[in-house]
Amino acid sequence: MPLVNLKEVLDWAEERNVAVPAFNIDNIDIAQSLMMAAEEERKPIIFAVGQGAIRTGRLELLAGVVKTLAAGSSLPVVLHLDHGASFEQTLACIRAGFTSVMFDGSPLPLAENIAQSVLVVRAAHAVGVSVETELGAIPGVEDGIAHSGPAKVSLSDVETFIHAVDTDALAVSIGNAHGMYKTAPKLDIELLQKIRNLNAEVPHLVLHGGSGLGDGVIRTAVSNGIRKINVATEIRLAYLEGLHSAAGSQDIYTHIAAARNSIIEVARAKILLFTTKADERGNL
Numbered sequence: 001m002p003l004v005n006l007k008e009v010l011d012w013a014e015e016r017n018v019a020v021p022a023f024n025i026d027n028i029d030i031a032q033s034l035m036m037a038a039e040e041e042r043k044p045i046i047f048a049v050g051q052g053a054i055r056t057g058r059l060e061l062l063a064g065v066v067k068t069l070a071a072g073s074s075l076p077v078v079l080h081l082d083h084g085a086s087f088e089q090t091l092a093c094i095r096a097g098f099t100s101v102m103f104d105g106s107p108l109p110l111a112e113n114i115a116q117s118v119l120v121v122r123a124a125h126a127v128g129v130s131v132e133t134e135l136g137a138i139p140g141v142e143d144g145i146a147h148s149g150p151a152k153v154s155l156s157d158v159e160t161f162i163h164a165v166d167t168d169a170l171a172v173s174i175g176n177a178h179g180m181y182k183t184a185p186k187l188d189i190e191l192l193q194k195i196r197n198l199n200a201e202v203p204h205l206v207l208h209g210g211s212g213l214g215d216g217v218i219r220t221a222v223s224n225g226i227r228k229i230n231v232a233t234e235i236r237l238a239y240l241e242g243l244h245s246a247a248g249s250q251d252i253y254t255h256i257a258a259a260r261n262s263i264i265e266v267a268r269a270k271i272l273l274f275t276t277k278a279d280e281r282g283n284l
Contacts, residue, residue, distance in 0.1 A: 003067065004076045006100035006130035006228075007168045009044040010204040012076070013227045019218075019274040021210070022046035022080060023267060024232035026053050028065050030239055033260040035069045035077075037267035043275055044075055046100070048082040048230065054089075063096045080132070082230070090120050094129050102132040102171070110157055117165045125166070132206060132228075135161055136173025152188055158195050162202060169228060171206040185209075187217055189224055196225040204228065210270070211235075218273055231270055238266040 013020050025031040025047050038045035047066045049059060063079060070077035080100040081093040090101040103120040105113030117133045124131045136153030153173045162170065172195060174188045196202060204227040210218070211233035218229065242262030246255045 001070065001074055001076070003070045003079050003097070003099045004044075005128060005168075006046065006078050006080060006132065007204075008130075009046065009076050009078055010169060010227045012044060014204065016275075017223065018276070019207075019222045019227050019229045020044050020046055021267070021270050021274055022048045022078075022082070022206075022228055022230045023235050023270075024048045024050050024053075024082060024230070025062055025066070026050075026058070026236065026239075027062075029256055029259055030235060030263060031062065031065050031069060033239075033263035034235070034267050035073065036260070037264045037271060038075055038077075039073060040264070041268055041271045041275075042075065043271050044077070045271075046078040046080050046228065048080045048232070049093075049098075050082040050232065051085060059093070060096055063093075063098065067097060078130075082232075083134075084120070087116060087119050087123075091123060094124060094127060098129065100130040100132065100168075102134070104134045104171075106134040106136060106171075106173075110160065114161060114164045117161075117167060121166050130168040132169040132171060133161070133165060133167040134171040134173075134208075152191060153195075155191065155194055155198075159198055162198070167203050169204045169206050170202075171208050174207075185213065185217070187221060189220055192221065192224050192226070206230070215273055219276060222274060222276075229270075229274055234266055234270075235263060238262040 009020050023034045031047060049062050053062055066079045078100050079098045081090060081098050081102055083104040084090045084102050090103055093101050101124055103117055105116050121131045135157055152175060174191050175185050205225050206228040207221055207226045208230045210229040210231040239259050242259030243255050246258035
């Protein structure tokens with residue numbers, strides 16, 4: 001089926017009190033493997049293209065791959081820009097056929113983040129593209145982008161932001177971090193609940209840094225309103241571990257199959273975990 005926008009799949013998740021995974025893709029093999037995992041579980045999937053892939057010239061290539069995979073599937077598929085670096089980059093992705101763009105203005109002063117986010121929302125919504133924004137500089141490193149800002153977002157900043165910006169999804173910093181965790185994180189669920197209860201206009205909430213979070217932490221976050229969870233590092237590690245497991249073979253397709261199986265195993269586990277509370281109606 002044709003690509004859908006982010007709001008559609010997050011509305012689906014909200015109805016069922018579950019979350020949809022956003023998996024970063026870096027090459028064709030990873031994208032194909034993730035699509036196979038989603039097909040096996042019959043759940044929507046978000047393909048995220050990050051700054052590392054864009055810097056290495058893969059934006060158009062990966063957009064084409066995802067469009068092809070979606071066309072051959074009956075599942076809702078979203079093509080999403082992860083951590084958009086500028087208004088201009090979000091426009092480039094919209095032109096390339098992305099159905100969702102993230103503008104990450106979290107390192108900016110609040111007023112500037114709001115002003116830039118409003119521009120992105122106006123442009124994207126005019127052509128039916130969803131927008132994700134971010135508040136609270138989520139610490140850690142992803143695709144070479146490092147944040148060392150506050151580990152938690154300010155509740156007052158969230159309230160100010162959502163009154164000013166008609167964003168479809170909002171990534172919040174509640175103790176989560178990019179990359180693999182060196183110590184077990186403690187998410188501020190009380191803060192998440194306060195954000196969720198601000199008013200009826202709170203956008204769908206997003207948790208970045210899903211790699212390495214414990215199952216119980218994930219379930220608690222989802223039950224308290226998280227509707228999208230980003231997973232990048234674990235998928236990349238699964239790909240590399242799969243290739244390493246076939247190191248003794250000289251057949252390239254043996255390597256590809258090993259990497260694919262490794263990714264599918266991890267991705268299926270994430271999909272099942274994020275949709276634990278979905279009943280049979282949650283399947284598509």
